[in-house]
Each structure stands twice: as C-alpha cells, then as structure tokens.
Amino acid sequence: MRTTLTWSERFGTHDMGDWAIYVPPVGLVEPDVHIDNPKRTARLRRLIVKTGLEERLDVVAPRRATVEEIEAVHSPEHVAAMQRVAEVGWGDAGGGFTPMNGESYDLALWSAGSVLTAVERVLDGHADRAWAIGRRSGHHASRDTGYGFCIFNNVAIAAAAAQRRGVERIAIVDIDAHHGNGTEAIFYDDPSVLTISLHEDRMFPLETGGADARGGPGAEGANINVPLWPGTGDAGYLYAFDEIVVPALDAFAPQLLLVCAGVDGSMYDPLSTWGLTAGGFAEVARRLVGVAERHCGGRAVFEQEGGYSPVYAPFCWLKLLEVLADAPLSEDPFAPFLAGAGFTFLADHQRALVDDLAVRLLPTEARTS
Ligand SMILES: [Zn+2]
Numbered sequence: 001m002r003t004t005l006t007w008s009e010r011f012g013t014h015d016m017g018d019w020a021i022y023v024p025p026v027g028l029v030e031p032d033v034h035i036d037n038p039k040r041t042a043r044l045r046r047l048i049v050k051t052g053l054e055e056r057l058d059v060v061a062p063r064r065a066t067v068e069e070i071e072a073v074h075s076p077e078h079v080a081a082m083q084r085v086a087e088v089g090w091g092d093a094g095g096g097f098t099p100m101n102g103e104s105y106d107l108a109l110w111s112a113g114s115v116l117t118a119v120e121r122v123l124d125g126h127a128d129r130a131w132a133i134g135r136r137s138g139h140h141a142s143r144d145t146g147y148g149f150c151i152f153n154n155v156a157i158a159a160a161a162a163q164r165r166g167v168e169r170i171a172i173v174d175i176d177a178h179h180g181n182g183t184e185a186i187f188y189d190d191p192s193v194l195t196i197s198l199h200e201d202r203m204f205p206l207e208t209g210g211a212d213a214r215g216g217p218g219a220e221g222a223n224i225n226v227p228l229w230p231g232t233g234d235a236g237y238l239y240a241f242d243e244i245v246v247p248a249l250d251a252f253a254p255q256l257l258l259v260c261a262g263v264d265g266s267m268y269d270p271l272s273t274w275g276l277t278a279g280g281f282a283e284v285a286r287r288l289v290g291v292a293e294r295h296c297g298g299r300a301v302f303e304q305e306g307g308y309s310p311v312y313a314p315f316c317w318l319k320l321l322e323v324l325a326d327a328p329l330s331e332d333p334f335a336p337f338l339a340g341a342g343f344t345f346l347a348d349h350q351r352a353l354v355d356d357l358a359v360r361l362l363p364t365e366a367r368t369s
Contacts, residue, residue, distance in 0.1 A: 006062040006132045016037070082100070131303075137305045148205070198228060210225060235343070281320050
C-alpha cells in the first residue's frame, strides 16, 4: 500500500500578514496574525517528520495547474480577475475577506496543481491513496468568484480532470465545518459527481447548505447537505456518517473518492462550535477509507481545507493522514483535556436530527433503518 503526500515548501510560508477587524463605529482594532496563516500547515509538515509518518509516505513535489485546467470549472473572467490582483500586488478574491497578495494567484495555481498531482498519482497507479497539501483552500470558490479564503476550487478542478480521464462516478465528501458551497454549485447539475457536505447548520455561508438543496434537474440526489447543530461532537458527527454519509456513498458506488479534509470542526477551532477531537477525525477517516476499499479499488485522495486552531488543527490533520497511510496512531496531546468534555455521547436530540435528515436525504433502500 503506497500513500503519496504532495507538498511544496511554499505552502508553509505563504503569508497574508497581520489583519485587523473593523468594529463599527470605533474602527479597526489592533492587528493580529491572520486566521488563515501558513503556520498551521507548516506545523503539520513538521509533525509528519517528527512522528516518523514520513517513512510511510512518498513525498512528491506537485505540479502547477494550467489555466486550461482551472477554466474547466471557473470562468475566464474569474481567472483574469485573480491574475489582475496578482499584478496589482494586493486585493480580494471575493466576499471582502479573502485577501490576496502578489503571490496568491501563483500559489492558488500550485494548490490546485497539488490536488491534480495527487489524483494523477492514484489514477496512474503510483499510489493507492494520496494527501494533497495546498495553500490556499478551495471549497468556497465557485465558477465566477473566490470566497471564504478560497481562490480556485481545488477539489473541483481535480474532479473535472479525473472526469476527462474517463472516471465515470466521483464522490466528493466535504468534512469541513463550513458548507462546501462552491463545490456544490459547480457540480449541482452533474449526476456523475456525488457531492456531500457536512457542516454546521446556517453558519457559513449563511445562505447555503440547506438539506433541501438536492441537485439540479436530472441530478436530484447527487448533492447531499448534512447540516448539524453546534455541539455536535464526535458522537453526533459519526452517527451522521453512519446513518447518512456512508449509506449514500455505498448506494452511489463511486470509482474515485475525493475528501475535502477540513478540520475546523475541532474542539479548539475559532470558526466553529462542533467540538470534534483528533480521535473523532481518525474514525471519520476509517469510514472513508472503508468506502474507498469497497467501491474505488482503494483509491482515495484527501485534500486539505480549513482548520484554524494553530495548536490543534495540525494534530487533527495528522490523525486523518495516519489512518489514510495505514500508520499507527500517534497520541493526541490534548486528549486528557477533552476526555470528560461530554461531546463523545450521542444526545437524543442529535439522534432525532440525524434520523430525520436520513429520511429526507436517502432513498428508502439506502437507509440503515
Ligand atoms: Zn471551513
């Protein structure tokens, strides 16, 4: 079993500098490190070395995506706009909080290229599984705009490339705590790509992610949104996986599994209130690897998305990657602090929410009960 890790040193250094939050009417509060900074990714890279996990991985330098590959899912106008920002040296990719500097456009091409490289490694038979590190994230970027720290939709670009190579059924599972709105929009009318997003209910983006968004005409059921409440915890999250995500994947039987590996649902993340633990992410990875083994000839590519706790996100990513690489699990240094937090028990209201969603989202024959 071979697992590829795609990595460029630039992913661990691309920095937007400090930021300040505007608080009306007093103005800007004092600057701090931007929440989407490269330290978390650099820390993951060091953990991979320090824990010995690197010995189980083929570390591969990614290639850069071409403009043609980007334009398979984005409009030429969006690509041109991002190019212009790079020439000016400063700007925003969309929404007013997706800062770019003179390097960001190039880094976005390399980030998309990182997922393309990972998918190529798997499709070419050089690896069974792959983990693509990138910097910048992608799942909020849609055809005509960047959004939510994302410039280009890396996983969608890689899925489109796999389609061109003849892969007929692709599943994209987005475990990030925020809705994969860009990926949903890009493949909304395509029944050959099953998009599943678990996210905190009505958090970000506020206006998307409802369970009633099921796919466009001819693609009904090919988009599945699983909005879960604050305080979901490992038990609620895994229950949703077992009752909705895994049955949906088994019914679809993908030939290639792509995972948007966001860990911003973790206990210490400033951008969600789910309270997941690294151990919970390991269980998520086990379920996804199982799906890949059952349907995809083992082929699974995880690509990195959000994760904003500088201390905890790297350990959560590490845990996903350890399971992906069939490596022994390292110790979660935060586990002693989380053991009694109460997020590991399934509450009745969580069970009821997930059971209700399963009835709404899955055909009768795919349901577990
Ligand atoms: Zn996120």
